[in-house]
Amino acid sequence: MEDGKTIIKINTLSRMNSQFNSPEITVSAYLLIRLKEIGLDHLFGVPGDFVLGFLNQVLKSEIKFIGTCNELNAAYAADGYARIKGIGAFASTYGVGELSAINGVAGAFAERVPVVVITGSPATINFSTHSLLHHTLGDYQIPLNMYEKITVASTQLVSGEIAPAEIDRVLSACLSHQQPVYISIPSDVAMMKCKRPTAFTFPTHPRSDQDALREAIKEAVNMLNKAKTPIVIGDVELLRFKLQKDFADFLDKTGLPYATMMLGKTLLSEQHPQFIGLYEGDRSRDYVRNRVESADCILQLGTLLTDFNTGGFTTKMDDSKTISGNIGYVKIKHHYYENVHLHDFIQGLTEQLTQRDITTLDIQCAGNSCVHRHTEPFLPDASKPLTIKRFFDRMSHFVKNNSIVIAETGVSLFSAAEMLMPKGTTFIGQTFYGSIGYTVGATLGAAMAAKDRQVILFVGDGSFQVTCQDLSTLIRNHLKPIIFLINNDGYTIERVITDHSYNDIQPWHYHKLVDVFGGGLGIDVHTEGELEEALVKSAKADSLVFIEIHTDRMDCPESLRSAGRSMAKTNKLE
Ligand SMILES: Cc1ncc(C[n+]2csc(CCOP(=O)(O)OP(=O)(O)O)c2C)c(N)n1
Ligand SMILES: [Mg+2]
Numbered sequence: 001m002e003d004g005k006t007i008i009k010i011n012t013l014s015r016m017n018s019q020f021n022s023p024e025i026t027v028s029a030y031l032l033i034r035l036k037e038i039g040l041d042h043l044f045g046v047p048g049d050f051v052l053g054f055l056n057q058v059l060k061s062e063i064k065f066i067g068t069c070n071e072l073n074a075a076y077a078a079d080g081y082a083r084i085k086g087i088g089a090f091a092s093t094y095g096v097g098e099l100s101a102i103n104g105v106a107g108a109f110a111e112r113v114p115v116v117v118i119t120g121s122p123a124t125i126n127f128s129t130h131s132l133l134h135h136t137l138g139d140y141q142i143p144l145n146m147y148e149k150i151t152v153a154s155t156q157l158v159s160g161e162i163a164p165a166e167i168d169r170v171l172s173a174c175l176s177h178q179q180p181v182y183i184s185i186p187s188d189v190a191m192m193k194c195k196r197p198t199a200f201t202f203p204t205h206p207r208s209d210q211d212a213l214r215e216a217i218k219e220a221v222n223m224l225n226k227a228k229t230p231i232v233i234g235d236v237e238l239l240r241f242k243l244q245k246d247f248a249d250f251l252d253k254t255g256l257p258y259a260t261m262m263l264g265k266t267l268l269s270e271q272h273p274q275f276i277g278l279y280e281g282d283r284s285r286d287y288v289r290n291r292v293e294s295a296d297c298i299l300q301l302g303t304l305l306t307d308f309n310t311g312g313f314t315t316k317m318d319d320s321k322t323i324s325g326n327i328g329y330v331k332i333k334h335h336y337y338e339n340v341h342l343h344d345f346i347q348g349l350t351e352q353l354t355q356r357d358i359t360t361l362d363i364q365c366a367g368n369s370c371v372h373r374h375t376e377p378f379l380p381d382a383s384k385p386l387t388i389k390r391f392f393d394r395m396s397h398f399v400k401n402n403s404i405v406i407a408e409t410g411v412s413l414f415s416a417a418e419m420l421m422p423k424g425t426t427f428i429g430q431t432f433y434g435s436i437g438y439t440v441g442a443t444l445g446a447a448m449a450a451k452d453r454q455v456i457l458f459v460g461d462g463s464f465q466v467t468c469q470d471l472s473t474l475i476r477n478h479l480k481p482i483i484f485l486i487n488n489d490g491y492t493i494e495r496v497i498t499d500h501s502y503n504d505i506q507p508w509h510y511h512k513l514v515d516v517f518g519g520g521l522g523i524d525v526h527t528e529g530e531l532e533e534a535l536v537k538s539a540k541a542d543s544l545v546f547i548e549i550h551t552d553r554m555d556c557p558e559s560l561r562s563a564g565r566s567m568a569k570t571n572k573l574e
Contacts, residue, residue, distance in 0.1 A: 024193040027163040027185065028057035034171055035063060035116065037200045039087045042066050042448050043118075044074040048093020050135070051120025053190035055091060066448060066477060068441070069469035071097045075104025076441025076467065077448070078115045082108070083428055084404065084449035086242070087174070089116035094184075095135035098143050102150065104441065107433040108180045109150040111263070112240040115180040116171070117147065123188040124158055147182040154182035160192035168200070176203035178240045206328075209339040216330040216337040217348035220299070220323045223332070224254075224353060227297030229362060232256050233279055235264035235309070237302030237327050243343055244268055247301065250350045256299075257363040259288055261309040262417055264302070266427040270366060270420050274358075277366035278417060281311030283559040285371070287364055292317070299349075300324040302342060306432045311559075312566030371418035371557065372396040382529030388415055388486075388555045390528060395419060395458075395484075398535060403454040404428065404446050408439040410493040411486055411551075412458035414560040437466030444470050447479040455481035462491045462505055472517035474544055482538055482545045485510045489553050496556060496564030498573045511548035520544035 025033075031054075035043070044066050047055055058065045068074040074090035082088030092098045098119040108115040122133050127140045137143075148154050153173035155166040167183065174181040224230050238247050244267060251258060251274050259279035260267050268275070277288040284292070292298065293316045300322060307313060324331040325345040329338050367375050371389075374396040384390075392415045399405060402424035407416035413429045421427055428446060430438040439459050447455045464485055474481060487510060491503040514520035521541045523534040525548060538545040568574050 023196065025196055026057060026190065027157060027160055027192050027194050028054045028190045029061070030164055030194050030197055031118070031167050031183065031185075032057060032061040032063055033197050034167055034200060035087070035089060036061070038171060038175065038202075039085055040089055041085075042081065043089050043091055044068050044077040044081070044445070045091035045118075046071050046074060046093070046097055048097050048120065048135070050094045050122055050187050051091055051097070051118075051185075053187050054118065054120050054185055057190070058091070066444075066473070068444070068473050071101035072104050072437075073441035073444070073467050073470040073473070075101040075108070075115065075117075076438050077445035077470070079104060079108045079113045079438075080406070080428060080442030080445025081449045082113045082115055082445070083442070084426070084446050087114050087116070088445060089118060091118040091120065093135065094119055094121040095137060095143060099146070102146065103435055104438070105147070105180050106150045107430055107435050107438060110433040111430060112178045112236070113180070114174045114178050116174060117151070117180060117182045119143065119182070119184045120190065121156070121184045121186045124186045125188075127186070144182070144184055150180065151182045152177040152179040154184075156184045157186065157189045159189065160194035163189065163192070163194050164197065172201070172203045176206075205343050206341055208341045208344040212337040213340045213344050213348060216332065216340050216345060217352060219332050220330070220345075220349060221352045223297050223323060224299065224349075227295070228360070229295050230256055230297040230299065231292050231295040232258040232299045232301065233261065233292065233303055234258055234267050234301050235261045235303040237304065237342060239264060239267050239302075241302070241327060241342065243302070243346060246343055246346045246350070250346050253350050253355065254353045255356045255358045255361070257291070257361055259292060261303060262429070262431045263304055263306065263309050265417060265429075266421050266425055269423045270425070271423045273365055274363060275366050276364060277370055279315070280309065280559070281314030281316070283311035283314070283562050291362060291364075296321060298322045301346065302326060304432065307566075308431050308434070308563070312563060312570075314566075367420050370420045372415070372420070374420060374422070380528040380532050382527065382532070384528045385526060386528060386531060386549060386551055388551055388557060391531070391549055391551070392416065392419055394528075394531060399425060399456060400454055401425065403456055404450060406439050406443050406446060406455065406457045408457075408459040408463045409434040409436050410460040410463060410491075411488065411556045411560060412460055414557050414563065416458050418557060418559065436460075436463035438463075440464065440467040440470050443481050443483070444474055444479070447474065447481050448477065451479070455479075457481055457483045459483065459485055460492070461485060461487045461489070461508070461510065464510065465505060465508070468513065471513060471544075471546070475514070475518050475520055480542070480544050483547070485546065485548045486551060487548050488551050488555065492553060492556050493560060493564070495554060496561055497567045497571070511546055514544065514546045520546055522546045522548070524548050524550075526550045
């Protein structure tokens with residue numbers, strides 16, 4: 001340890017390093033070596049003249065460039081990749097490219113996903129002459145200024161001397177905050193020489209204020225020990241800050257039951273015997289809602305109380321019974337302990353709490369009460385038109401252990417959230433920021449990050465129309481996700497708020513797109529029997545599979561209707 005930081009030597013430091021035997025390498029090579037060290041194997045992006053120098057160096061490196069059809073999808077792909085691998089990145093050109101990606105980066109900022117934005121900008125001289133080059137906006141600082149709002153650190157590299165320290169500073173911030181960062185490399189700086197990197201210093205967890213930590217743990221342990229029906233709610237910060245193991249150890253030691261919120265879905269395997277299901281206020285299943293709301297002590301760990309997480313702010317968790325541990329602070333009842341970090345807090349609780357008698361804790365495992373139960377047999381009625389309920393019932397039998405399930409905002413997200421995921425399955429949804437079209441890019445990223453895992457995407461027709469081009473990138477890279485497109489003739493999630501003609505879209509023959517884009521198996525499904533046939537064919541296919549599911553326009557889960565009612569109210573549409 002040195003200054004509270006752990007030095008981790010990485011032996012991959014690196015083919016690129018040895019490619020050039022001089023004591024110096026280029027700024028581009030320095031950045032690429034660092035990205036490789038922190039776990040990046042693929043870089044998404046779209047070329048443009050200002051970034052070509054950097055991309056030429058990418059081609060010589062150990063990092064593979066994956067071209068996408070547009071920069072927004074590159075950002076979504078980097079986000080999906082980062083959710084699996086712990087880091088994601090994309091490269092784009094100045095102005096037109098990077099600004100196309102901005103919505104994808106904003107989503108990563110909101111949901112705490114570590115994405116590195118690399119933009120190739122005009123040569124440094126142009127920043128002082130303000131020459132009216134293509135893609136510029138007159139003021140050369142505008143893109144950087146815009147990105148400053150949605151990143152935790154940003155830099156404009158100006159020379160080979162300062163580039164290494166700047167790159168290290170920005171990448172450290174990305175990892176310690178688990179949020180996006182922005183690196184702008186002028187085209188001349190990309191090829192400037194700089195020093196070789198020494199081993200990267202990975203940021204470690206910040207140190208808690210020890211007195212505050214001790215006091216917070218003491219108070220929390222007291223409350224939990226006295227409680228007869230305590231409940232734990234684990235959520236997104238545990239995922240993002242990789243505290244799953246600490247959380248699992250805490251559950252093993254105490255035997256306490258836990259729920260997750262939507263953003264924290266599949267935080268641990270949903271087959272965990274202490275997992276009771278999703279808690280989302282009034283949108284929860286009865287048992288889960290009652291179990292949480294009648295608990296005499298609620299321990300929230302890493303929760304983010306967004307509208308979708310809280311069922312439209314309908315959660316009822318009395319502050320006077322609640323302990324809440326978050327990144328950087330603990331709140332107990334109505335007071336705060338500052339500078340108490342989540343990992344220290346969980347570890348302290350684990351040390352001091354003892355095993356409870358689980359027979360007294362009213363633990364009904366989630367499989368008994370979830371909406372789409374894999375515990376009940378599914379018997380298809382061949383001629384019956386498919387409904388959303390039946391489709392997701394079927395899917396709860398179809399998804400295999402260790403899959404990655406991705407669900408788009410809309411009927412897909414609200415339904416898939418109510419499936420109990422099999423062991424080892426990771427669930428991805430942009431449940432807070434909710435930018436439609438996200439999942440097509442995220443599927444590309446996740447499939448690239450985990451080639452050995454089955455990736456399943458549920459996406460609505462409206463969302464798919466936003467970003468569908470990168471279906472072709474999945475095909476181009478021989479990736480083989482199974483995509484279920486829910487064709488319900490438009491924006492059902494908006495129809496349940498208020499239904500007018502602006503929710504209609506042009507109907508496409510979606511399943512035929514695989515042919516247009518160059519390969520894969522496309523199947524059209526209207527009935528339960530056709531779905532069974534499609535699933536049999538998909539099992540035999542050695543390619544991407546695209547199954548278009550037709551359902552009624554207004555067919556959706558009750559949780560989505562409830563969300564619609566609450567959005568109508570919030571937006572004064574009633
Ligand atoms: C980029 C973006 N534009 C607009 C919206 C508003 N919006 C939310 S959901 C939605 C429609 C989604 O339609 P679809 O994918 O067909 O969902 P489903 O019919 O399954 O509910 C729209 C337009 C958004 N969330 N993101
Ligand atoms: Mg739709």
